[in-house]
Amino acid sequence: DAGVTxxxxxxxxxxxxxxxxxxxxxxxxxxxxxxxxxxxxxxQFIFQYYExxxxxxxxxxxxxxxxxFPNYSSxxxxxxLLLGDSALYLCASSLGTSGGVGTxxxxxxxxxxxxxx
Amino acid sequence: GENVEQHxxxxxxxxxxxxxxxxxxxDSASNYFxxxxxxxxxxxxxxxxxxxxxxxxxxxxxxxxxxxTAKHFSLHITETQxxxxxxxxxxxxxxxGSYIPTFGRGTSLIVHP
Numbered sequence: 719d720a721g722v723t724x725x726x727x728x729x730x731x732x733x734x735x736x737x738x739x740x741x742x743x744x745x746x747x748x749x750x751x752x753x754x755x756x757x758x759x760x761x762q763f764i765f766q767y768y769e770x771x772x773x774x775x776x777x778x779x780x781x782x783x784x785x786x787f788p789n790y791s792s793x794x795x796x797x798x799l800l801l802g803d804s805a806l807y808l809c810a811s812s813l814g815t816s817g818g819v820g821t822x823x824x825x826x827x828x829x830x831x832x833x834x835x
Numbered sequence: 836g837e838n839v840e841q842h843x844x845x846x847x848x849x850x851x852x853x854x855x856x857x858x859x860x861x862d863s864a865s866n867y868f869x870x871x872x873x874x875x876x877x878x879x880x881x882x883x884x885x886x887x888x889x890x891x892x893x894x895x896x897x898x899x900x901x902x903x904t905a906k907h908f909s910l911h912i913t914e915t916q917x918x919x920x921x922x923x924x925x926x927x928x929x930x931x932g933s934y935i936p937t938f939g940r941g942t943s944l945i946v947h948p
Binding site: 762763774810826 | 839924937939941
């Protein structure tokens, strides 16, 4: 079975531009979460979606937005890019979220490495 | 919110030695503590987890211990091998809620042959 897939794997943007990152979860997983990982640090939570609804949002500015589609895939959008947005963006899927549904294990993709010049 | 501290940031050992990574958390409501391994160029992968009703869990060469009173938990790797070299992250979260783990900053483990 395919794992979590993310695209693109690498991209370079300039300040002020916009970027869209895509994620396909493991088949059967209904929850998708997005994390930002800056070099040398642990993943920082950005968004969690379950059944197309936002279930959680981390401490990120409104320039960051996301959505989940009926097939449970997801997109993360970042507007007005800043140099500090350069990072590895990780998508993780899981069986469920609230109410203790599923095992709680997150399955991560290999990430999209964004460089902002 | 939850705050997870992880030490050391870098750990260098000889093949066959043991390695210990320690984490502390701040929110007494946290009850689920996973450990993830991230190899170069890949996403984190769960290697072991422990729930708050258990004090220790072991899986072959890997073990995790939890001290709820002191709010700290540790990862123990015995008989280390070069393929254990990676970055390890601890995390803490609340199961039964929305399950959004807070991660530590990571420990880079280097196992020398």
